Amino acid sequence: MKRIGVLTSGGDAPGMNAAIRAVVRKAIYHGLEVYGIKQGYNGLINGKIEKMELGSVGDIIQRGGTVLRSARCEEFKTKEGQAKGIEQLKKHGIEGLVVIGGDGSYQGAKALTEQGFPCVGVPGTIDNDIPGTDFTIGFDTALNTVLDSIDKIRDTASSHERTFVIEVMGRHAGDIALWSGLAGGAETILIPEEAYSMDEITERLKNGSERGKKHSIIIVAEGVVKAHRIAEELEKVTTYDTRVSVLGHVQRGGTPTAFDRVLASRLGARAVELLMEGRGGRAVGIVKNELVDDDILEILRRPHQINMDIYKLSHVLSI
Known part of the structure; x- marks a missing residue:
């Protein structure tokens, strides 16, 4: 193999640029040519393909987003669109x-x-919902962005003796909500993987109030229910002063953490190695801090699983 391509697709994630940098420099180090495909599969279909040099990825490791840009592409879901891409x-x-x-x-x-x-998948998404890897690129940065917001909101919640319902990203996966909720000391965490009960939420708030607690934090993954709905339900059955904060796309941006930069660098370089070894159809990941790769077809058959030990621990520690 003498020439490879690299693209970023779907939602952007902090650390994608570090992964692009790793792919380009690892490939050039071994004498390969690298072509960057702009705007994901949409750019692939439309031939937005440019040769990349060492300088093409200079000064990007610290930048959020993706220099190759990203776009949704319904056409690529069709056989005709895929044929155009291969062409x-x-x-x-x-x-x-x-x-x-x-x-x-x-x-x-x-x-x-x-x-x-031959394709190799590199997991880049803040949702941390790709099977076959403990962590995806961007998750740690998004988690710390959410945690910073929780800490600031808690200051206000404490000052005004309020209950805050904070909505975070996660349509189908509750990792951001779960990890940030545990790290931020939330009293209640709602995730798509587990059913919730308004009676239980109310009971937890009342128990806290009875022992003198003046404020509370409820973290809601967007795929469960809208934060405003939870706030409305609470106001019907309690006298708590409740406010809502929807963090939105701020979770996707920002300078990637050291963890995400290192993870992206390792995974990007490993992807190039697999292509050089003639092993396409793989997906790279990290499990117990060791690089792994699996059949990409098999990866997509596996369901994402939340870490239930962390979920149970969050209940224990938020009494």
Whole structure:
């Protein structure tokens, strides 16, 4: 293999630039040419492909977002769209592709793999919902962004003796809510993987109030229920002064943490190694701090699983 491509797809995640940098520099170090595909699979279909040099990735390791940019692409979900993408790859002499992104990005890599084009998936998503890896690129940064907000909101909650309902990202995966809730000392954490009870939430708040607690934090993953709905339900059955804060897309941005930069660098470099070894159709990850790779088709068959030990611990520590 002499020429590879790299693209980022789906929602951006802090650390994607570090992964791009690792792919480009690792490949060039070993004498390969690297082509960057801009705007994800949409750019692939439309031939937005440029050769990258060492300088192309200079001064980007500390930047959030993705210099290759990203875009959704419904057309690539079709056989016709995939055929256009493969045609562009062949036109540019690209023999293997590194795809950095989440579940939807992996679906695209899977489609190319099934048609015989070597792809390696690198998990880049703040949701931490890709099977086969303990952590995805961007999760740690997003987690710390949320935690910083929780700490600041708690100052206000304490000063005004209020209950705050904080809505965080996570349509189908509750990792951001769970980890930030535990780290931020939230009294209640609502995640998509577990059913919730308003009676239980109310009871926990009342128990806290009876022992002198003047404020509370409730963390809600967006895939469970809207934070405003929880606040409305609480106001119906309690006298607590309740406020809502929806953190939104601020969770996606920002300078990646050291953990995300190192993780992205390791995973990006490993993806290049797999292509050099002729091992396409793989997905890289990290398990117990060791780099691993799995069949990308098998990865997509596995359900995402929340760490229930952490969930149970959050209940114990928030009494």
